[in-house]
Amino acid sequence: MRQGSGYLDAASSEPLHPAARETLLAALDRGYADPRRLHGAGRDARLLLDNARAVVAECLGVRPDEVTFTSSGTDAVHRGLLGLRHRSDAPVTRTAVEHSSVVHAVHWAEAPTTVVPVDRLGRVEPTAFTGTVGVVAVQAANHEVGTRQPVAAVADAAGGVPVFVDACAAMGREPLPEGWDVLAGSAHKWGGPAGVGVLLVRKGTLWTNPFPDDDRGDDRATGFENVPAALAAAAALRAVVEERDEVGARQRTLVDRIRQVAAEIPDVEVVGDPDDRLPHLVTFSCLYVDGEAIVTELDRRGYGVASGSACTASTLAPSHVLEAMGVLTHGNVRVSLTRDTAEADVEGFLAVLPEVVRDLRAQVGL
Amino acid sequence: MTAADLELDCRGMLCPRPVIELGRRYTEVPVGGIVAVLADDVAARTDIPAWCRMRGQEYLGEDGRGRYLVRRTS
Structure with missing residues (x-):
C-alpha cells in the first residue's frame, strides 16, 4: 500500500x-x-x-x-x-x-x-x-x-x-x-x-x-x-496552482462519493454546502457517537481524520462552527483529501466507516 | 416550569451521553408526551435541537437553566 x-x-x-x-x-x-x-x-x-x-x-x-x-x-x-x-x-x-x-x-x-x-x-x-x-x-x-x-x-x-x-x-x-x-x-x-x-x-x-x-x-x-x-x-x-484544475476536479468527485455514502448511514448528517465549497473536504456528524472514539477507531484501521467534537478538541467546548450552523456537534468527522488521495483510499475508508459507526453505537446500546 | 412526563438527569455527563440517554429513553413517554433533559454539558444546547431535527421530534426549547424540553411526535 x-x-x-x-x-x-x-x-x-x-x-x-x-x-x-x-x-x-x-x-x-x-x-x-x-x-x-x-x-x-x-x-x-x-x-x-x-x-x-x-x-x-x-x-x-x-x-x-x-x-x-x-x-x-x-x-x-x-x-x-x-x-x-x-x-x-x-x-x-x-x-x-x-x-x-x-x-x-x-x-x-x-x-x-x-x-x-x-x-x-x-x-x-x-x-x-x-x-x-x-x-x-x-x-x-x-x-x-x-x-x-x-x-x-x-x-x-x-x-x-x-x-x-x-x-x-x-x-x-x-x-x-x-x-x-x-x-x-x-x-x-x-x-x-x-x-x-x-x-x-x-x-x-x-x-x-x-x-x-x-x-x-x-x-x-x-x-x-x-x-x-x-x-x-x-x-x-x-x-499547486498549475495542478488545481485537475486535482480539484478529482477531489470533488471523491468528496461527492463520500457525501453520498456517509448520508446513507442511518442518523448521519453531512454538513456544509454540497456544491459551493472547497474541493477537498467534507464533514459529517454521527448521532450517538463519541467524536474521540470514532477518530481512534478509524485510526486503528489506518485512516487519519479530524473532528470538531468537544471531546477531541483542545478545549471542552464543541466546535463553534458546528454550533453556529445548528448541526450536531458530537460524532463529528472531517475528511480532507490530499493531492494524492486515490479512489482506492476513499473506497477503503468508506468500506470501514459504516461498521465503525454501527459498532460504536452498539457499545452504548443504540 | 413546564411539567414533563419523563425527567432525565444528565448533569455531569459529557457529550454525547445526554443525547444517548434521550435516544434510548424517549419512547418511554407516549406520543405527544414531553421529555425533559437536564444537562450541563455545553454541547447539549446544540445537540438536543439537532437530535430533534434529525429524528423528527419536536424541540420545545430550554426551560430554565439547562433543562431541555422535547415533545415525542412519533
Missing part, C-alpha cells in the same frame, strides 16, 4: 509537495544569511526572498509589494486583521464561523464585536454587513465544513469599510475572492512547509503594525525571515 494513503486530514496540513522539497533542500545551503545585509551572502538571501515574493504574487494575482511572509498563517491573521484597526475602540464585525485565530485576535484586542450568524450550510447573508463600521472579518471558505463565503458581496454590502479575509483554508486551491483589503494564507495547508504564512495588504490600504516594530525594511514583517521555507512555499504554491 502506498505510504500515507489513509491520511485524510489535508485541511490540517497537506503533505509537503515534491516541488517544495526540492526547492527547500537547494535553498537551505544558500538562504542562510540576513537578507538586509549588503554583503554577497546577504544579497543572495535577499534574491531568494524577492524571488519567493514574486512567485507568490504571480500565483495569487497580486503585486509583489503587497506580499509579506509571516511566521505562520495564524500570525498573518493576527497582524493582518488587527493592523486594520486604527483606534483601540474600533469595532470588528465577523462571521460566526471564523477560524479561532480570528476569534482570539478580536478577543485579545478587546474590540467591540458583532458576530454575524450563518445559515444551516454555514454561510453568511451579505446584507447583514450593511452599515458596518470599523473592520469586517470574513473567511474565503470555512476550514471545518468547506462552505465558501460570498466575500465580494459582503464587501459591497459593508461599503468601504476595510475587509479582512482569512483565506488559509482556500489559498492555492482556488483563486482568491474579490473584495478584500488584507488577506491571510498558510503555506502548510497547500503543501508548503510549516512556519510560513502569507500576509497580503492591498496597495493603498491603511494598515499599521499592531505589534512591536521590527527593523526588517518591510514594516509588515517581523523577525528573521525563513528564506528557504518561503522559497519552498512559493514553489509549492506554483505547482
Whole structure:
C-alpha cells in the first residue's frame, strides 16, 4: 500500500509537495544569511526572498509589494486583521464561523464585536454587513465544513469599510475572492512547509503594525525571515496552482462519493454546502457517537481524520462552527483529501466507516 | 416550569451521553408526551435541537437553566 494513503486530514496540513522539497533542500545551503545585509551572502538571501515574493504574487494575482511572509498563517491573521484597526475602540464585525485565530485576535484586542450568524450550510447573508463600521472579518471558505463565503458581496454590502479575509483554508486551491483589503494564507495547508504564512495588504490600504516594530525594511514583517521555507512555499504554491484544475476536479468527485455514502448511514448528517465549497473536504456528524472514539477507531484501521467534537478538541467546548450552523456537534468527522488521495483510499475508508459507526453505537446500546 | 412526563438527569455527563440517554429513553413517554433533559454539558444546547431535527421530534426549547424540553411526535 502506498505510504500515507489513509491520511485524510489535508485541511490540517497537506503533505509537503515534491516541488517544495526540492526547492527547500537547494535553498537551505544558500538562504542562510540576513537578507538586509549588503554583503554577497546577504544579497543572495535577499534574491531568494524577492524571488519567493514574486512567485507568490504571480500565483495569487497580486503585486509583489503587497506580499509579506509571516511566521505562520495564524500570525498573518493576527497582524493582518488587527493592523486594520486604527483606534483601540474600533469595532470588528465577523462571521460566526471564523477560524479561532480570528476569534482570539478580536478577543485579545478587546474590540467591540458583532458576530454575524450563518445559515444551516454555514454561510453568511451579505446584507447583514450593511452599515458596518470599523473592520469586517470574513473567511474565503470555512476550514471545518468547506462552505465558501460570498466575500465580494459582503464587501459591497459593508461599503468601504476595510475587509479582512482569512483565506488559509482556500489559498492555492482556488483563486482568491474579490473584495478584500488584507488577506491571510498558510503555506502548510497547500503543501508548503510549516512556519510560513502569507500576509497580503492591498496597495493603498491603511494598515499599521499592531505589534512591536521590527527593523526588517518591510514594516509588515517581523523577525528573521525563513528564506528557504518561503522559497519552498512559493514553489509549492506554483505547482499547486498549475495542478488545481485537475486535482480539484478529482477531489470533488471523491468528496461527492463520500457525501453520498456517509448520508446513507442511518442518523448521519453531512454538513456544509454540497456544491459551493472547497474541493477537498467534507464533514459529517454521527448521532450517538463519541467524536474521540470514532477518530481512534478509524485510526486503528489506518485512516487519519479530524473532528470538531468537544471531546477531541483542545478545549471542552464543541466546535463553534458546528454550533453556529445548528448541526450536531458530537460524532463529528472531517475528511480532507490530499493531492494524492486515490479512489482506492476513499473506497477503503468508506468500506470501514459504516461498521465503525454501527459498532460504536452498539457499545452504548443504540 | 413546564411539567414533563419523563425527567432525565444528565448533569455531569459529557457529550454525547445526554443525547444517548434521550435516544434510548424517549419512547418511554407516549406520543405527544414531553421529555425533559437536564444537562450541563455545553454541547447539549446544540445537540438536543439537532437530535430533534434529525429524528423528527419536536424541540420545545430550554426551560430554565439547562433543562431541555422535547415533545415525542412519533
